[in-house]
Amino acid sequence: MSGVAAFRLSDEQREYQRRVRDAATGKLAPRGTGRVDRELVRTLGELGLLRGLFGGGAEPSDAAAVQLCLLRETIAQISTEAETALALQGLGSYPILQSGSAELRARWIPAVISGEAVAAFALTEAGAGSDAAALQLRAERDGDGWVLAGEKLWISNAPDADIYTVFARTTPDAGARGVTAFAVPGDSAGLSGEPLDMLSPHPIGRLVFDGVRVPADAVLGEVDRGFAVAMRTLDLFRPSVGAFAVGMAQAALDATVTHVRERQVYGAPLASQQAVAHRIADLATELEAARLLVYAAAAAYDDGGEPDQQSRRSAMAKLYATEAAQRIVDGCVQLHGAAALRHGHPLEHLYRDVRALRIYEGASEVQRSIIARNLIGREYTR
Template identity: 90%
Template sequence: MSGFRLSGEQREYVRWVREVAGGLPSAGGRPGRVDRALIRSLGERGLLRGLFGPGEPPADAAAMRLCLLRETIAQLSTDAETALALQGLGSYPILQSGSPELVRRWIPAVISGEAVAAFALTEAGAGSDAAALQLRAERDGDAWVLTGEKLWISNAPDADIYTVFARTTPDAGARGVTAFAVAGASAGLSGEPLDMLSPHPIGRLVFDGVRVGAEAVLGEVDRGFAVAMRTLDLFRPSVGAFAVGMAQAALDATLTHVRERQVYGAPLAAQQAVAHRVADMATELEAARLLVYTAATAYDDGAEPDQQPRRSAMAKLYATEAAQRIIDGCVQLHGAAALRRGHPLEHLYRDVRALRIYEGASEVQRSIIARNLIGREYTR
């Protein structure tokens, strides 16, 4: 249990999530493609409801609740956790900035697991650098026509609804980007899955004159970067929570292993080098958890909102880097068995690597922190 004091309601929520998520079906379907059966099960069990605030849409999301949800599910199934998180990331901009009609059309279907959502920001030459986005959105009467490509998009090409960020004003940098809600069945929209190290659904999207109405705009024209950043400020601490849950699962398995594994006639844990390494990993895990919880609580309290990008970046940076080190250490203490295909640690070892890249790589998080501390004029 963390030293951070959870409220009685929060502890009850964690208990409920653990109980409900414990009965989720094993991941099925084709590797690298959306597992709709798993997403529907998340919806049927009420777990997708936790992506958003209590009550009916358009209630806002609660960062701490989201972190507890992701951390708890991550300890049980990284496949289920990833499926759940991608639903939230792809749909939250609609909840946050969409019209009431868009919210009514898509958010209940996302919560039930009937509609699959995706967040389409990254391109081959533009990740966190929104100023480099090349996907064009051009006015055509009251509508917009989207032309270009997106790459490394989670849930592509199988999603039912995409939050898409496109350039609406040339040579305007981040100020010339607009967010759109684009249905996956739109004429002119196609794509392909990508074969990745971890079998999560990631793909490429091609927009060949995809036409959307004015009602598809999320927020204001040319202000889409703000939509993206508000979403990422909420979700970045919860990426840290995902990392914490994975690291906790690895550490729990390792504690059992070092107690039971006999080496030279004694438990592996009796070796001081092993005991000290476990102590260091547990300490690092606790520090990561506290940083995540602090960032999430500050978000929910609305405390010093100008500092939230820094807090979110710190939580995401430290927790994901720590989880990589912890899981690597746990694999080392297990030895060759942990590298065998199908071993829980082998799965965690593959899955944890992506966390240091998506939603802003660790280097990007360091830049966000530095700009917030030192000032944008001193950093690039």
């Protein structure tokens, strides 16, 4: 394993983080309906925050992983709903930016950045979540285009998105080598769906493709090479899921430090109890370890290098940071006591929201398999 130098934020990156915080604080007011919050997405666009998903320059460019992590961590400390809305815009549209035609990019990327168009990443199916090579949604040639038939499940922003990046089976019995990525407008004839009610109010649903026809230029990248499109996207976004987790854990820890200073027990602050102080120290240390791993992975992505190493580091960052965040938020709830379990308490909100991070964009078990295959060899692992 080649090493990565310890990551350190530059003055420019710290200034970017400050600008994001100043732009977002007090201006993001989600409604928590469990459906796409278009007003919130437009606000993210008006504040210029969505542009940060694509490098932040005058023109959209290949996304910068460190900047994406800074953006997600910072907004997560202000509003998890806003952070999720922002991240889904990037996840759903990045394959178009990465692999779409000039016409597709011109049609959708500016609208995503402004918040006028909502994007979604449609990979998972009922029988193909972690095992993306088992996709059953079919795409069959029809003249100069394609017809899609089948279903997708657990798709964030479904069924309300304006544009979906859809992964479909174009060659039967070919595993990952027979999957193609398509850009499919949400108003396409034959496309329908329904929302799903989740533990935490998250816009997610099911999609049904009943003979949905798309033109040849809807293909993202090459036919039968869609799995690579998905993996390049996930290698970028997995460290930033870790950044989301770090932001949530930081918000929980900040609230808990304030609480243990102010809460009086036996005539003294709760923080004066050694068991409490040591618990805070352990949580803070785990948080810092997660943050360093996330930004090291993001920096390695930005520096280029071997794709396998990028995949391994992305998987490590996503795995460790999301598992750590779960432990940190749980520990903070414990130190707050019963108050943190009351509906509407910030810790109650974080406690519900943090759980999904260990599942989406590849569950923790999938990340472990990616890491193991990379280190030991695919022939030794399943």
